[in-house]
Amino acid sequence: MKHLAFLNKYFYKYKWWIIPGIFFVIISNIFGVVPAQVVGHAINIITENISIYSLFNGFDRQEIVYSIFSYSLFFFGLLILALYLLRGLFLFFMRQTIILMSRHIEYDMKNEIYAHYQELSLGFYRRNNTGDLMNRATEDVNRVRMYVGPAIMYAINTAVLFCLIIYFMFSVNVKLALFCLLPLPVLVITIYYVNTLINLKSEKIQAQLSKLSSFVQERFSGIRVIKSYVREAHNQEIFANESQIYKHNAMGLVKIQALFYPSMLLLVGLSTILTVFIGGKQVIEGAITPGNIAEFIVYVNQLTFPVTMLGWVTTLIQRAAASQKRINEFLQLKPDIISSNTTTQIIEGKISFKDVSFTYPDTGITALKNINFDLEKGQFIAIIGRTGSGKSTLANLIMRMYDVDSGAILIDEQELKTINLNNYRNQIGFVPQEVFLFSDTIKNNIAFGLSTVTDEEVERAATNAAVYNNIINFEKKFETMLGERGITLSGGQKQRVSIARALIKEPKILIFDDCLSAVDTKTEEEILNNLGRIMLGKTSIIVAHRISTIKNADKIIVLDQGMIIEQGTHQELLNKAGMYAEMYDNQLLEEENR
Known part of the structure; x- marks a missing residue:
């Protein structure tokens, strides 16, 4: 008891x-x-x-x-x-x-x-x-x-x-x-x-019922993969075995x-x-x-x-x-991220990393090592690197989804841990690498980050994200209901709706975590041009794989195995003839061979 x-x-x-x-x-x-x-x-x-x-x-x-x-x-x-x-x-x-x-x-x-x-x-x-x-x-x-x-x-x-x-x-x-x-x-x-x-x-x-629920939820979320690989019968067999265990325990009771x-x-x-x-x-x-x-x-x-x-x-x-x-x-679990500060303040957008290192607590993987850089208010910074180099981790740390193991992240010369977290995140527009849309209307998905919003603001955000023309071609336009995880839309459309969701907030800091990978170069250029106009005087951070996306950035940081190996402008990095220049040459070669 x-x-x-x-x-x-x-x-x-x-x-x-x-x-x-x-x-x-x-x-x-x-x-x-x-x-x-x-x-x-x-x-x-x-x-x-x-x-x-x-x-x-x-x-x-x-x-x-x-x-x-x-x-x-x-x-x-x-x-x-x-x-x-x-x-x-x-x-x-x-x-x-x-x-x-x-x-x-x-x-x-x-x-x-x-x-x-x-x-x-x-x-x-x-x-x-x-x-x-x-x-x-x-x-x-x-x-x-x-x-x-x-x-x-x-x-x-x-x-x-x-x-x-x-x-x-x-x-x-x-x-x-x-x-x-x-x-x-x-x-x-x-x-x-x-x-x-x-x-x-x-x-x-109860333990078996939770296991059964987890299995069903995961399989239904990945139903397209299951059908693509014709694994319906195999999954049915696993489900039957798990159900048999539950039935055996229930019958015993x-x-x-x-x-x-x-x-x-x-x-x-x-x-x-x-x-x-x-x-x-x-x-x-x-x-x-x-x-x-x-x-x-x-x-x-x-x-x-x-x-x-x-x-x-x-x-x-x-x-x-x-x-x-x-x-x-x-x-009884306590949250890892605690924010006791209740004061609200307007974020200017200056970001500094001081000897930041981070290891994922659940896997033990060291993602970042001794990261140092400064980002002034209104600057456009790009982060690039090979897969697993720590790009997304860096974006998550700026959002304070995790706390650093050592070092400090400063926002407007104030340590991030001491800032009112909800107030801080309300002033950030974040577009994650894995786009998630809710089973709701397109309008409500775009307006998700705001309590009150007008139709004009939603349409303007969709236009800036280069998805407006796609939406008005739907029968119900912005009132179109999306399936689970936005399955109704294509990959590129989902990314652009997610971008519109971030832009409608008119954030002080905007973070794009490799979220332009599913759009063509013309649409990407349109979005970046709109971004340059919207974020004028505000801080922008883009994590990307394509160099064409970031070549106009004020500063480019090149990550490899969790460390900064190069940083500078596009031209400065090409002149160094290092890893960035190698990646640039490889991408040019790929485009020529298409």
């Missing part, structure tokens, strides 16, 4: 739902137990009146006795009906408080988990599967809701009913009550043993439950037999009345449902504990 202690703050928050709920549970059970006493009195009246009726056999008063007897039974029948109607009413109130409270807690938990996910750094998402993250925020939360709602409701209901019935049993006859409750120790031992098995099975089921419920019913049946046998002897001895036996049988039958529910409730609790343990594992 230590994992479920996390939920105590929610119980405190919704205490004015729980307290009335408990009150309604108690009242409903009182109205549920009292009918047993009414039945006992009714049975006693029946036995007594049968004797009296027999004594007046042949006399006129026999009809009067019969009439009184009939009215008495009718009265008891109406009384029992009224009591059960009241019980039903308070059961309704009980569900309207406790079950509704569970839905509110579910809502709060999902929001808390989602908000926490967004605070965690990129390294967290590199280490964890998307399917597993989704499963913890949906399936696991739902299992926890079943604990804070139905499980708690039935547990309280069972406890209250049990206490009431034991009290009334012992108030009637101690010996008969003891024999009725004799199977209880066996019940306790059985529940304890089953709990352990249920907990183990539940953890295995079902078998335990299937054995548990009949065992509970058997113990309750044994109590009924003992009640009739011992109670019969007590009646013969004159210690109790026949009505008391009927009363005890009603009590035992009333315990049947709660006792059998114990198995279900313990299953819910154990599965909720397993799910909450998985949720807590992520909620």
